[in-house]
Amino acid sequence: MSSDDEFMSDQMSDDAYGDDDDSLGEEFDEDDDQDFDDGKEDKPSRKAYEVDFKVFSDEQIRKSQQSQVEEVSSILGLPGEQCAILLRHFKWQKDRLIEKYMDGGEEVLEEAGLGQSYDTLPRLEKVRGFACDICCDDERGLDTYAMKCNHRYCVNCFRQYLESKIKDEGEATRIQCPSEGCSRIVDSKTVDLLVPAEVDNRYKELLNRTYVDDRPNLRWCPAPNCEYAVDCAVRPAQLHTIVPSVSCRCGHNFCFGCGFSEHQPCPCSLVKKWLKKCEDDSETANWISANTKECPKCISTIEKNGGCNHMTCRKCKHEFCWVCMGPWQEHGTSWYNCNRFEEKSGSEARDQQAKSRASLERYLHYYNRYANHDHSAKLDKDLYVKTEKKMTTLQSSSGMSWIEVQYLEAASKVLQQCRQTLKWTYAFAFYLERNNITYIFEDNQKDLEMAVEQLSELFEKPTDQLANAKKEMMDKTAYVNNRRIIVLEYTATGLAAENWKFTVDLK
Amino acid sequence: MYTKRLNRELSKMNQSLPPGISLHSAEDLVTWQMDLQVLDNNPIYANKTFRLNFKFSNSYPIEAPEVMFVRAVDREIPIHPHVYSNGVICLDLLSNGNGWSPVQSVESVCMSIQSMLTGNTKNERPEGDAQFVLAAGRSPRDIRFVYDDPTV
Numbered sequence: 001m002s003s004d005d006e007f008m009s010d011q012m013s014d015d016a017y018g019d020d021d022d023s024l025g026e027e028f029d030e031d032d033d034q035d036f037d038d039g040k041e042d043k044p045s046r047k048a049y050e051v052d053f054k055v056f057s058d059e060q061i062r063k064s065q066q067s068q069v070e071e072v073s074s075i076l077g078l079p080g081e082q083c084a085i086l087l088r089h090f091k092w093q094k095d096r097l098i099e100k101y102m103d104g105g106e107e108v109l110e111e112a113g114l115g116q117s118y119d120t121l122p123r124l125e126k127v128r129g130f131a132c133d134i135c136c137d138d139e140r141g142l143d144t145y146a147m148k149c150n151h152r153y154c155v156n157c158f159r160q161y162l163e164s165k166i167k168d169e170g171e172a173t174r175i176q177c178p179s180e181g182c183s184r185i186v187d188s189k190t191v192d193l194l195v196p197a198e199v200d201n202r203y204k205e206l207l208n209r210t211y212v213d214d215r216p217n218l219r220w221c222p223a224p225n226c227e228y229a230v231d232c233a234v235r236p237a238q239l240h241t242i243v244p245s246v247s248c249r250c251g252h253n254f255c256f257g258c259g260f261s262e263h264q265p266c267p268c269s270l271v272k273k274w275l276k277k278c279e280d281d282s283e284t285a286n287w288i289s290a291n292t293k294e295c296p297k298c299i300s301t302i303e304k305n306g307g308c309n310h311m312t313c314r315k316c317k318h319e320f321c322w323v324c325m326g327p328w329q330e331h332g333t334s335w336y337n338c339n340r341f342e343e344k345s346g347s348e349a350r351d352q353q354a355k356s357r358a359s360l361e362r363y364l365h366y367y368n369r370y371a372n373h374d375h376s377a378k379l380d381k382d383l384y385v386k387t388e389k390k391m392t393t394l395q396s397s398s399g400m401s402w403i404e405v406q407y408l409e410a411a412s413k414v415l416q417q418c419r420q421t422l423k424w425t426y427a428f429a430f431y432l433e434r435n436n437i438t439y440i441f442e443d444n445q446k447d448l449e450m451a452v453e454q455l456s457e458l459f460e461k462p463t464d465q466l467a468n469a470k471k472e473m474m475d476k477t478a479y480v481n482n483r484r485i486i487v488l489e490y491t492a493t494g495l496a497a498e499n500w501k502f503t504v505d506l507k
Numbered sequence: 508m509y510t511k512r513l514n515r516e517l518s519k520m521n522q523s524l525p526p527g528i529s530l531h532s533a534e535d536l537v538t539w540q541m542d543l544q545v546l547d548n549n550p551i552y553a554n555k556t557f558r559l560n561f562k563f564s565n566s567y568p569i570e571a572p573e574v575m576f577v578r579a580v581d582r583e584i585p586i587h588p589h590v591y592s593n594g595v596i597c598l599d600l601l602s603n604g605n606g607w608s609p610v611q612s613v614e615s616v617c618m619s620i621q622s623m624l625t626g627n628t629k630n631e632r633p634e635g636d637a638q639f640v641l642a643a644g645r646s647p648r649d650i651r652f653v654y655d656d657p658t659v
């Protein structure tokens with residue numbers, strides 16, 4: 001077993017994926033041969049907010065598929081090709097496949113599109129009096145091919161069909177026999193036999209892709225053109241207690257749980273809610289809420305652009321007072337002069353509005369800070385480019401060596417990382433209920449934020465002063481990084497212990 | 508490319524076609540037009556003839572043909588919850604990834620569309636027809652339908 005079972009608490013051990021760990025086990029075990037039964041406190045190398053993960057190349061993924069196919073093949077006594085189809089059909093849940101197959105082999109084979117007796121090598125045949133149903137060719141000596149379902153077509157048409165499925169539609173595991181209504185899946189031996197090498201390679205790549213898509217412990221790195229996949233044992237059911245940030249070999253940091261860019265300390269479900277909220281609450285919504293009131297009866301939005309306080313809703317004809325929001329009848333004769341402030345019906349309407357306004361203000365408080373750090377992170381990216389230039393000018397102007405100016409790059413990286421973290425602390429805080437641990441969290445957040453701003457300020461210095469600020473900058477970088485670790489440690493431990501109280505449901 | 512196949516289909520259709528389906532024109536091997544009638548007494552389509560336009564790509568029949576209803580003298584676009592008023596038909600059979608099989612033919616497609624109309628009882632256009640037609644100008648092949656209704 002690999003060390004990831006620390007995160008797989010007891011409830012995880014009996015789930016359907018219990019067999020996954022041996023899949024890529026060899027690679028895992030290499031550096032994890034100690035026993036971690038005593039819990040994570042004993043392993044100083046990993047922080048509470050970090051998760052174990054491995055990055056795999058295309059080639060490694062292919063190999064691990066192959067080894068699983070071979071294993072199942074030796075257990076079930078079926079040829080490898082069939083096992084591959086079966087495994088794909090069962091989404092690579094080996095144990096389930098073996099169990100089902102032991103219960104009723106034929107049924108399982110039929111279900112996976114394998115049907116009866118499937119053991120001979122595929123081959124081309126010449127059939128007397130044959131006419132292809134696709135191209136209508138009936139020349140003598142035409143090479144033809146049929147899978148076990150006996151739907152026979154000429155080699156050309158079969159090849160064209162497969163090529164179009166693979167190249168144009170990106171199909172791999174679900175290519176069916178060309179015949180209408182025949183659900184037999186085209187196996188990889190058939191593909192090998194019929195299509196040219198280049199298409200076959202594409203097919204293998206697609207198979208590879210479905211493998212990663214089907215496995216809950218694997219995920220492709222979402223960075224453009226990146227070909228690595230990440231293996232991580234965190235399951236969707238754990239995502240309310242862990243924020244699994246992983247870092248791909250290509251340099252992209254992303255969340256294994258949702259594929260979004262790194263968003264610690266905010267759990268995936270909150271990220272989703274937050275982003276949706278930000279999308280909904282656009283500037284328009286903000287204006288509406290700041291400049292309009294709602295009809296107390298039908299909640300239509302009304303902008304008052306003149307006239308007296310006697311409002312008649314265009315929609316529901318409800319008459320009310322703009323000032324106190326109470327019904328107009330209760331105003332009696334005191335027209336145009338609202339002096340009935342304590343009436344119950346009016347105060348309820350006002351309460352409602354005050355509440356919605358307060359909740360908007362609260363949201364804007366967090367949103368502005370979130371957006372601010374988001375924006376600053378973008379600026380910091382530009383800064384990174386400028387930093388590189390600064391590093392070269394610094395080298396030439398102050399006579400420092402290349403290695404001596406590396407602190408600038410390190411600082412810039414830390415800065416960006418911290419902005420990313422800070423940004424998400426605000427989304428996190430938005431959903432937090434107020435209690436004592438929230439105060440501690442906010443203190444941590446404040447410390448990090450102040451430190452980040454100070455570091456950011458150092459960067460603004462002109463190049464000639466930068467050289468003198470080297471020590472200060474390095475100290476600040478270390479300090480900022482430390483503050484970030486503290487924030488993340490604190491939130492991650494709280495999440496794992498489910499100490500945080502949120503205003504929304506995390507699951 | 509698949510000249511033989513198209514010629515074979517054409518000569519077969521010139522000999523015989525199922526009732527209610529007739530060949531209107533096939534001047535080349537790129538575009539054919541078929542006329543279609545609904546045979547039973549479905550009141551929605553009674554005494555009407557509709558025209559289908561078939562467009563074949565070089566990869567036909569590996570690739571599905573582009574099929575849509577077209578207007579002409581005395582030829583309307585049939586009302587059907589899966590037929591947009593610009594003639595686009597939402598039918599899984601006509602889409603490569605979903606229902607198309609190279610064994611299908613012009614004749615079998617016509618029969619499928621004929622039976623789709625025959626079985627229909629709703630005298631209505633698809634939801635969002637106006638919007639869809641407005642955004643049209645695209646080839647029906649580029650439209651990603653969601654086949655959400657297996658009953659019609």
